[in-house]
Amino acid sequence: MKFIDEINTKEVSTLITFQYKVFLTVVECGSFTKAGEKLGLTQSGVSHNIAKLESELGIVLLRRNRNGLSLTDAGERVMPHIRQIMYHAALLEQEAALIQGMEVGSIKIGTFPSFSSNVLPRLIHRFTQSYPHIKLELYEGGYEEIEEWIASGTVDVGFLTQSSREFETVPLFQDELVVLIEENHRFHTKEVIEVDSLHDEAFIMPKAGCDILVKKLLKERGGVKPHVLFEIEDNNTLISMVQEGLGVTIVPKLVLPPYIPHTKVIPLETSVFREVNLALKSFKAASPSAKRWIETVKNHFK
Structure with missing residues (x-):
């Protein structure tokens, strides 16, 4: 009985x-x-x-x-209590598997589009080669969304472009901001572009978090005000508008494909970077699977 x-x-x-x-x-x-x-x-x-x-x-x-x-x-x-119950249930399952010499579990990862397309596939390949039985779930969004997902427990870890007092972070690499112009734009002979020269210039403002970086840069350079025609979230749309000569833009290099027809990429006179970080609520409380992911990411960027 x-x-x-x-x-x-x-x-x-x-x-x-x-x-x-x-x-x-x-x-x-x-x-x-x-x-x-x-x-x-x-x-x-x-x-x-x-x-x-x-x-x-x-x-x-x-x-x-x-x-x-x-x-x-x-x-x-x-x-929040149900999330905690599920989190600890997953921890229990993973610890039991480790005792038996197995690597199982799942990791929920928050990521932004340019990182997803240009960096994440290599990380996933490297990780799955070592841990084929750990499942990865991807959540793609803007920086603010990723912060909310980490805070609420929707994801275990996330990639962000700024450090946060709320989370523990691992700095990974710096991503330079550059100017993208149409190949026949009047700036096409320049080796570098001064931020001041963008005042009143037809401009396509990136969104999904990049706009925060760009607006901060313009403000720090004495309140430079380009003529913003459109605010675009999708990177492909943004690039297409520049290709058609509708305006110039400032974007991180990570956003750009290796080759873009009918355009030119020019660095800023004074280099500006965004820092890409891996963030989570607590290293100490991370699951065994999440710790394996963190270790893999850190080793990749050594």
Whole structure:
């Protein structure tokens, strides 16, 4: 009888943990359908698990309306605790695997677009060669989004372009800001470009966090004010507009492909860099899998 009770307790515990996972996935995806696709469940399966969890807790977690899903006040209050439960459940699983001489687990990584396309594939390749059984999940967004994801526990680690008092960080490399112009622009004969020369110049302002760096640079150079025609988040769109001669822009080198037809890349007169860092809430509290990822990233940039 005791043995049967132990099995049932384990089964119930596993079921509740899965319901927590379903709940967090619904919140992250914003819909039952998308969460179901990610989890391999039907929409009714997702709905059933949420209903069971709400019944177990005795509270309503999600509000359904025409605009989609949103957390209730109760849902907002319990979500950090559910994240902690899932985090510690993953730690337990990974520690048990390590005792058995296995490297398993999962890592959620926050990354920004230019890093994703130009650096991250090499890191993933290097990591999966050493740890093929550790699953990587990627969350791509702007700098502020990544900070929010790290703070809330949505991701385990994230790549940021500035250090933060709120997180522990590992400096990785410096990424130079450069000017991108159309090949026949009046600046095309310059070896370097003075920031002052951009005053009243037709300008395409990058977004997704780069605008903070550019605006800070312009302000520090005496409040230089280019004529901003567009503010563009997508790097490919930004480059296309410069290729068509609509304006010039300032972007980090990491944003640019190795070759861009009909354009010229010119450094600034005084070099300006953004620092790319790996950030997380606590090295000490990081999971074994996350520590393996941090070690791999640090070794890559040595």
